[in-house]
Amino acid sequence: MKFTKSEYIWLDGATPAALRCKTRILPYMEEAKLDSFPEWGYDGSSTYQAQGHASDLVLKPVHFINDPLRGQGHYLVLCEVFDEQGNPHESNTRAKLRKVLDAGGQNHEPWVGFEQEYTFFSGHGTPLGWPQKGYPKPQGPFYCSVGSETAFGRKIVERHADACIAAGICIYGINAEVMPGQWEFQIGYRGIEGESVDPLTISDHVWLARWLIHRIAEDENVSVSFDAKPVKGDWNGAGMHTNFSVKETREQGGLEFIHQAIKSLEEKHMEHIEVYGYGLEERLTGLHETCHITEFKSGVSDRGASIRIPLHVKAKGHGYFEDRRPSANADPYQVSQRLVQTVCNL
Numbered sequence: 001m002k003f004t005k006s007e008y009i010w011l012d013g014a015t016p017a018a019l020r021c022k023t024r025i026l027p028y029m030e031e032a033k034l035d036s037f038p039e040w041g042y043d044g045s046s047t048y049q050a051q052g053h054a055s056d057l058v059l060k061p062v063h064f065i066n067d068p069l070r071g072q073g074h075y076l077v078l079c080e081v082f083d084e085q086g087n088p089h090e091s092n093t094r095a096k097l098r099k100v101l102d103a104g105g106q107n108h109e110p111w112v113g114f115e116q117e118y119t120f121f122s123g124h125g126t127p128l129g130w131p132q133k134g135y136p137k138p139q140g141p142f143y144c145s146v147g148s149e150t151a152f153g154r155k156i157v158e159r160h161a162d163a164c165i166a167a168g169i170c171i172y173g174i175n176a177e178v179m180p181g182q183w184e185f186q187i188g189y190r191g192i193e194g195e196s197v198d199p200l201t202i203s204d205h206v207w208l209a210r211w212l213i214h215r216i217a218e219d220e221n222v223s224v225s226f227d228a229k230p231v232k233g234d235w236n237g238a239g240m241h242t243n244f245s246v247k248e249t250r251e252q253g254g255l256e257f258i259h260q261a262i263k264s265l266e267e268k269h270m271e272h273i274e275v276y277g278y279g280l281e282e283r284l285t286g287l288h289e290t291c292h293i294t295e296f297k298s299g300v301s302d303r304g305a306s307i308r309i310p311l312h313v314k315a316k317g318h319g320y321f322e323d324r325r326p327s328a329n330a331d332p333y334q335v336s337q338r339l340v341q342t343v344c345n346l
Contacts, residue, residue: 113188237283254318277327
């Protein structure tokens with residue numbers, strides 16, 4: 001009899017949330033469907049989600065993709081966490097996003113895209129490519145670089161991109177970032193007709209892509225950090241710039257709606273900051289292509305703004321805007337939820 005390995009993946013109750021996973025062995029499926037994967041229990045007291053005297057929690061599969069690492073016939077199964085009464089656990093931020101979309105958010109057809117920065121660390125505890133003592137050259141030659149003196153970790157990055165493509169994740173780009181050892185992948189709109197770019201799907205894909213980069217780097221004895229400020233001092237932090245639009249902004253004349261949305265975002269600035277990642281104050285300093293955490297500023301082509309309107313969007317008069325505030329460790333479900341609520345006035 002043939003079997004399949006299904007990797008159940010979920011978010012724990014840590015701050016910021018971390019990924020957990022375990023493998024379920026199931027009979028081989030010629031064609032897998034979501035209900036092919038049964039619910040499964042686990043010990044929530046070991047994941048910051050329950051007390052020991054009542055620790056059983058339930059994993060409910062909500063999204064699956066092919067497992068590009070184990071190969072054909074194996075799957076990565078993203079799960080939501082529920083309690084034994086069948087209610088979403090308080091840490092289940094995906095369920096909260098679902099609720100906002102069902103309450104009217106989906107009527108505006110929101111699209112979201114994430115630019116996920118992250119940093120590789122070697123077994124010595126220093127960013128990959130850094131000397132064990134001291135610092136590398138000042139930042140400048142590393143962004144979108146090529147060559148062994150400026151780009152560190154490309155083997156992992158390329159393998160990760162290939163894995164995302166094979167799995168069907170909506171990855172649309174990769175690049176080396178400003179700090180050596182730091183990279184970025186982008187998840188979202190690729191211009192492919194019929195491809196889902198709704199907040200729920202794309203947020204799922206971000207978490208699955210995060211799991212894959214951790215798992216692939218594990219094989220190389222390299223760790224992946226999503227810290228907002230992975231290295232103190234005069235170095236860029238790590239963000240998750242978020243591109244957002246609704247049908248009103250994508251239509252002709254949508255730039256006017258974008259400006260209306262920006263006014264709403266300014267009014268709700270601190271409510272967004274509260275869910276835009278852990279340690280965000282260390283990144284949003286007003287330096288290194290950021291606006292200070294206590295300020296709100298918008299502008300065309302301004303990477304020092306809270307909200308950037310891309311130059312081509314202004315020229316066309318419609319499209320999307322970029323929220324540059326979220327940290328690399330922000331939860332895409334929470335970022336999406338907050339944007340839908342504010343922009344769609346929910």
